[in-house]
Amino acid sequence: MEDLQIKKSGTTYDVVVVGSGAGGGMAAYVLANAGVKVLLLEAGPFFDPQKDSQQLRWPWESARRGASSTRPFGDFDAAFGGWDIDGEPYTTKDKTEFYWFRSRMLGGRTNHWGRISLRMGPQDFQPTDGLTDPWPITYDDVKPFYDKVDRLIGIYGTKEGLENEPDGIFLPPPKPRLNELFITQGARKAGVKVIPGRGSVLTEALPGNKDRGACFFCGQCGRSCKIYGDFSASSCLVIPAIKTGNLKVITNAMVREILTDKDGLATGVSYVNKEDMQEYQVNAKTVVLGASAGESARILLNSKSSAHPGGLANSSGVVGKYLHDSTGSSAGGFLPQLLDRKRYNEDGVGSVHIYSPWWLDNKKLNFPRGYHIEYGGGLHMPSYGFGFGMHKMNGMVPDRDGKPKEAGGYGASLKDDYRRFYGTQVGMAGRGTAIARADNYCEIDPNVVDKFGIPVLRFHYNWTTDEINQAKHMQDTFEEVLHNMGAIHGTKQGPETNYGLEAPGKIIHEVGTIRMGDDPSKSALNKYCQAHDCKNLFVVDAAPFVQQGDKNATWTILALSMRTAEYILAQRKKLNV
Amino acid sequence: MNRRDSLKALGIGTLSATVLLEACKTPDKNTPETAETIAGGTPGRQPEELEREKKLLADKFFTEHEMATITVLANIIIPKDAKSGSASDAKVPEFIEFIVKDIPDHQLPMRGGLRWLDVQALNRYGKTFVASSSAQQIEMVDQIAYPAKAKPEMQQGVAFFNRMRDLTATGFFTTEMGVKDLGFAGNSPNKWVGVPADVLKQYGLENLVV
Numbered sequence: 001m002e003d004l005q006i007k008k009s010g011t012t013y014d015v016v017v018v019g020s021g022a023g024g025g026m027a028a029y030v031l032a033n034a035g036v037k038v039l040l041l042e043a044g045p046f047f048d049p050q051k052d053s054q055q056l057r058w059p060w061e062s063a064r065r066g067a068s069s070t071r072p073f074g075d076f077d078a079a080f081g082g083w084d085i086d087g088e089p090y091t092t093k094d095k096t097e098f099y100w101f102r103s104r105m106l107g108g109r110t111n112h113w114g115r116i117s118l119r120m121g122p123q124d125f126q127p128t129d130g131l132t133d134p135w136p137i138t139y140d141d142v143k144p145f146y147d148k149v150d151r152l153i154g155i156y157g158t159k160e161g162l163e164n165e166p167d168g169i170f171l172p173p174p175k176p177r178l179n180e181l182f183i184t185q186g187a188r189k190a191g192v193k194v195i196p197g198r199g200s201v202l203t204e205a206l207p208g209n210k211d212r213g214a215c216f217f218c219g220q221c222g223r224s225c226k227i228y229g230d231f232s233a234s235s236c237l238v239i240p241a242i243k244t245g246n247l248k249v250i251t252n253a254m255v256r257e258i259l260t261d262k263d264g265l266a267t268g269v270s271y272v273n274k275e276d277m278q279e280y281q282v283n284a285k286t287v288v289l290g291a292s293a294g295e296s297a298r299i300l301l302n303s304k305s306s307a308h309p310g311g312l313a314n315s316s317g318v319v320g321k322y323l324h325d326s327t328g329s330s331a332g333g334f335l336p337q338l339l340d341r342k343r344y345n346e347d348g349v350g351s352v353h354i355y356s357p358w359w360l361d362n363k364k365l366n367f368p369r370g371y372h373i374e375y376g377g378g379l380h381m382p383s384y385g386f387g388f389g390m391h392k393m394n395g396m397v398p399d400r401d402g403k404p405k406e407a408g409g410y411g412a413s414l415k416d417d418y419r420r421f422y423g424t425q426v427g428m429a430g431r432g433t434a435i436a437r438a439d440n441y442c443e444i445d446p447n448v449v450d451k452f453g454i455p456v457l458r459f460h461y462n463w464t465t466d467e468i469n470q471a472k473h474m475q476d477t478f479e480e481v482l483h484n485m486g487a488i489h490g491t492k493q494g495p496e497t498n499y500g501l502e503a504p505g506k507i508i509h510e511v512g513t514i515r516m517g518d519d520p521s522k523s524a525l526n527k528y529c530q531a532h533d534c535k536n537l538f539v540v541d542a543a544p545f546v547q548q549g550d551k552n553a554t555w556t557i558l559a560l561s562m563r564t565a566e567y568i569l570a571q572r573k574k575l576n577v
Numbered sequence: 578m579n580r581r582d583s584l585k586a587l588g589i590g591t592l593s594a595t596v597l598l599e600a601c602k603t604p605d606k607n608t609p610e611t612a613e614t615i616a617g618g619t620p621g622r623q624p625e626e627l628e629r630e631k632k633l634l635a636d637k638f639f640t641e642h643e644m645a646t647i648t649v650l651a652n653i654i655i656p657k658d659a660k661s662g663s664a665s666d667a668k669v670p671e672f673i674e675f676i677v678k679d680i681p682d683h684q685l686p687m688r689g690g691l692r693w694l695d696v697q698a699l700n701r702y703g704k705t706f707v708a709s710s711s712a713q714q715i716e717m718v719d720q721i722a723y724p725a726k727a728k729p730e731m732q733q734g735v736a737f738f739n740r741m742r743d744l745t746a747t748g749f750f751t752t753e754m755g756v757k758d759l760g761f762a763g764n765s766p767n768k769w770v771g772v773p774a775d776v777l778k779q780y781g782l783e784n785l786v787v
Contacts (some may be wrong), residue, residue, distance in 0.1 A: 045623075052621030056764060059751035063630060065672070069679045070626050080623055175771030181782045196787060216766035222649055315583055343760035348769045354787055380697070381764050382756060384676075387746030391724050408723045408735075412744065418746055422759050571702045 003515035005281045013039040013248075015568070016269050018255050018299065021108025022108045022554050023541035023561040024290025025233030029558075030565035032247040036572070037283060040238065041253040041271055043291075044104030047111060049224035049235050053078060056218060056226075061382045068382030072101070074383065078111035078232075079103045083168040087451030089296075097170070098459035100294055100325075106251060106291070107234025109508065110554065111224040115199040115231060116166075116374065117155050117314050117555040119146050126550030131368050132436055132547040136518045136527035139166065145559035146332060153231045153558065156349075157198035165357040171203045173353070174217070177346045177427050179377035180354045183333055186485030190463035192373070195372035199351030200231035200555075209265060211240060221350025221379075223448065233375050233552075253280070256454050257303040258287055264307030264573035266537045270451045285534045286568060286577050289514075290561065292310065293323070293543040294442055297513035298457050300524075301444045311444075312522045313531035316503040319514055320443050322436040323461065324548060326509040326514030327371065329471040329500035330429035331478035333487040337396045338424040345381050358550055367469035371432025371550045373477070378421040394421070396488050426487055430474035432465050434548045438448050440504070461504040471499035487538055493521065514543035528567040536577045540564050632676045643691050645707045647673055647741075653718055654745040664745050672748035683740070690737025697734065706759040 017028045020042040028040045034428045049055075054076035059065045069075070072082040079105045090100050103109040143166070157170040173196035176184065180554035181212040184194045201221060213227030221230045228235040241247045252274040259268045259281065267575040268283040289296040297320045303312035311319055313432070346370030357369030394417045395407025409417075475493050482489045504510075513573040517523025520532035529544045531537040540561035542553045571577045619627070627712045639647065651673070658767035664670070677683040694717070699707040702713045709717070721727060721734035722742075777783045 047621075054621055058753070058764065059756070060753055063634065065676075067676065067680065069714070070629065078621075110660065175768055176787045178772045178782075180777060181772065181780075181785050181787070182778075184787050185782075194787060217769040218764060218766065220764075244780065257728045288773060337780070342773075342779070343762050344773055344776070345762040345765065345767050346769070346772070347763035347767075379761065381761055382679070382747075382750045382759065384747055384751065386750050388743045390746065395725065407724045407725050408739070408742070409723050411656055413660050414742070415658060418750060419759060422761075452709050523589060550623050557632065 003072065006280065006281055007388075008281045009283060012283040012285065013037050013253070014572075015039070015286045016041065016272075016282055016286065017288045017290060017540075018136055019043075019108065019289070019291035019295070019541065020105075020106050020238050021233050021290060021292065021541065022110050022248070022392075022557040024288070024562035025107065025110070025237035025241075027288050027290060027538075027540045027565045027568075028247055028556050029237040030162045030562055031568065032173065034569050035246060036364070036569070038241075038247045039284065040247060040249045041255055041269065041282075042106050042249065042251045042272075043252065044106065046249070046251045047078075047080070047106040047234050048239060049078070049107075049111065049228065049232055051226040052225050053226045054082070055220050055223045057161060059381065061191045066355075067385070067442075073222060076220075076223050076371040078222065079109065080105040081111065088456070089448060090456050091445045091448055092106055093443075093458050094120055096459070096461050097503045097505075098461045099503055100457070100459070100510070101505070102292070102295070105520070106238055106523060107224075107232045108213045108526075110133065110231065110233040112222050113508075113554060114374075114552070115201055115221050116352075116355070117231075118197050118372070118551035119166045119168060119198045119559075120549045120551050120556050121166055123164045124547070127369075127547065129362070129368055133517065133522075135546045136516055136523075141527075142556070142559050142563065145563045146555065147484065148562060149558045153200055154202045154209075154212075155198060155200050155555075156196075156203045160195055162357060171206075171546050173197055173199075174201075174349045175202055175346055176353050177264055178338070178341070179335065180375055180422075182338075182441040182487075183375050183377075183428070183481065184354060186481045186487070187356060187373075189484040190477065190480040190557045191359070192356050192481060194354055194356050195439065197352035197355050198488075199349060201351050203349065211328060212236065215349055217319045217345075217347055219347030219348060219350045231354070242503060251458065254298055254452055254454070257291075257451070258299060258312055260303070260305050260312065260534065261306055261323065262307065262451040262535055266307070266312075266534055267445050274366075275527060278332045286538070288538045288540055288564075288568070289383055289543075292538040293513045294457055294509050294539055296539055296543045298454075302455055305523065310366045313514070313533045315533050316521050316524055318438075318522065321438045321441040321508060321523050321547075322515050323422045323442055323459070324436045325436045325504050326507040326510050326552070327432040327434050327463075327470055328429060328502040328507040328548065329474045330427060331475065331482065331500070332377075332425060332427040333488065333489040334393060334421065334424040335426060335485060335487050336424070337486060340422045340559065341379075341395065341423050343525045343535050344378065345478060347381070352376075365445045365469075365473065366437065367466045368468075369433035369550065371426055371430040371470060371473075371474060373430050375426070376429050378424035382569045390414070390417060390421070392490075393488070395575075426485070428478050430471070430478075431472050431509070431552065432467070432474070434504075435464070436515075436547045442513060459505075459539060463498065463501060463504065468498050468501055471501035491559060509548065510543075511542035511545035511548045514539050515546050516544040517546065521553065529564040530567070538564050605720075633675065635676075636678055637682065638678050639674055642705070642707070644674065644687070646691050646694070646705075649707055649714065650718075650741050651745045651748075653714065654742050655749045661754050666750050667749050667752040667754045669745055669748035673744050676744065677747070682768055683744070684738055686737060690733070690740065693733055693737060
């Protein structure tokens with residue numbers, strides 16, 4: 001590449017936004033709608049669910065029948081990318097584990113997520129146990145933005161009046177499926193609270209919105225929705241924002257670093273265009289990072305200058321630290337009373353129909369904070385993996401004539417077993433709070449670059465007894481719930497697997513790497529997600545989180561991004577940025 | 578936009594599942610993808626995915642003898658019955674050929690397991706498994722199809738047969754024939770209003786409020 005040169009744009013945008021997921025998409029949406037000239041850079045291709053979704057395809061339309069060989073959540077799942085991306089490695093340190101899921105595409109990981117949309121509560125922002133730093137903001141600061149997000153995007157749920165599980169502005173929730181009724185009975189008998197789910201799916205038309213359709217209940221939100229019946233940042237934020245005429249989107253633009261002047265202020269961004277492999281620089285008065293907790297930290301740490309020798313916005317040294325993902329552990333089994341159950345369409349929505357918010361007081365437990373439980377099961381569309389492990393199930397119940405049956409087998413009687421067992425399975429998964437710790441972090445690997453020559457992230461992450469004890473509590477709870485339902489439990493996870501505790505990163509709720517705070521020596525951002533060290537730089541993804549609750553991060557990302565975007569608008573009026 | 582408008586947006590004006598699925602079907606929805614149908618490109622697929630798939634479809638893993646053995650075993654596991662056809666009627670052997678290329682972890686256990694089976698058959702009957710009589714094949718399968726009562730020296734065969742049973746079942750019940758056999762009623766637009774009243778009554782759940 002003898003002709004390699006850096007192409008500098010003559011245009012100066014009001015704002016350049018890096019990343020088009022929940023955070024970047026929301027910031028671009030708010031700013032473009034307010035008349036600000038915005039440039040959005042996305043590292044992957046354009047993705048419009050209306051054209052690109054695999055919704056309503058049958059298993060036999062995939063040669064691998066929906067297996068996860070190329071897409072981690074199955075062949076029809078919307079996410080491009082995954083745990084490993086060719087030519088874009090990441091590493092780990094001290095033999096610790098971390099898994100980093102990246103979706104390089106318009107809308108990022110919001111195209112395929114579970115749409116479980118929970119607000120963090122007052123205690124999540126201001127914990128009273130002294131274990132973690134409080135946020136520089138309270139629930140009351142964020143509540144108006146949660147409300148606006150509810151109205152703008154749409155969410156179903158029920159008003160429950162639970163203090164740390166704040167209610168929103170809800171569409172009606174989907175009714176529970178049959179297995180979920182059994183789960184509800186079993187859980188309540190175990191003292192576990194069960195309430196209708198909360199998800200960003202339009203169970204009814206969204207008032208005032210003509211561009212998005214109401215859900216038609218195929219249960220396939222993970223494939224992204226052709227009629228925009230669920231929330232993806234692509235369909236609900238970026239594509240509508242383009243229509244304002246104020247937003248320009250450049251796809252396949254992999255950001256290398258943020259450019260700064262001698263005073264340390266941001267002047268723009270440099271990126272590599274993955275299509276022509278040329279280097280570009282664009283100018284902007286304000287830079288907004290929404291590239292994801294990992295990627296935004298990487299960009300800052302790679303943006304070194306004489307004004308910012310330790311990386312941009314990192315005079316405190318906290319960038320990359322306090323990385324934390326939700327805990328996760330799961331269990332499953334089947335309900336013998338549902339053998340030979342009646343068939344009907346129970347696809348429902350692609351998010352949860354019911355869930356259990358954290359229901360206990362910690363005082364008597366051997367771990368801090370808590371977890372919620374998500375449930376599933378029923379008459380799903382078969383895909384790769386259907387019928388696996390029949391030899392572990394069909395010997396546990398009598399045959400049609402009430403006689404004991406030898407496990408395994410073959411032939412007509414086995415074929416009949418697949419029919420009998422269809423729809424009897426149940427599953428449950430805990431998602432819990434992991435404590436933010438300075439010693440769990442990502443940093444720049446001094447020895448490794450990706451195929452664009454950009455230094456990559458190196459992760460260091462350990463679970464502690466807090467998380468392991470929490471996973472044990474999940475497993476004990478699941479066992480009791482399954483027992484109460486009359487279910488036959490699959491293998492219970494024990495100490496040999498840390499009670500099924502998933503490796504860090506696996507729940508894809510990683511947050512906390514560019515934390516906010518009032519003290520510039522201990523935090524990178526102020527309470528508006530504005531960099532302490534660089535006033536025209538903002539972060540709008542999950543990186544600013546001080547401490548995540550057991551709540552999935554997306555709804556809080558959306559609310560905080562909207563809040564930051566409105567702050568940017570106010571500061572522009574005052575000519576501060 | 579209400580639900581009827583949603584469906585219009587999909588290109589249809591009615592709640593009819595048939596019409597919708599016609600509108601959404603691929604060039605030939607009843608046959609698994611082939612190099613030819615993929616070559617034209619599919620919306621929402623990345624070039625590297627299409628590239629990989631073309632290569633897998635063009636490659637060949639199993640020998641003819643191995644494929645013949647797989648076919649016999651698959652039809653022993655899922656035979657034709659009053660409700661639906663056999664594993665080979667649903668092209669399960671072809672699926673297994675594809676999936677071992679797609680998920681290479683299956684390759685060694687499948688190839689080794691097939692060889693293990695042939696050596697067992699040669700020692701017992703003086704013939705390979707496919708060349709043995711039907712009665713001999715069943716006698717052999719009976720040794721490895723029941724994990725709890727199989728003899729310790731048959732454990733490798735049990736592990737192989739468990740895998741073969743899993744792949745056959747998955748391959749069968751993910752075809753149009755298999756999905757129909759199961760009675761799966763979804764993947765079509767509808768309005769979910771909860772568990773039907775007769776089902777609630779069947780399980781005594783009429784009064785449960787969530």
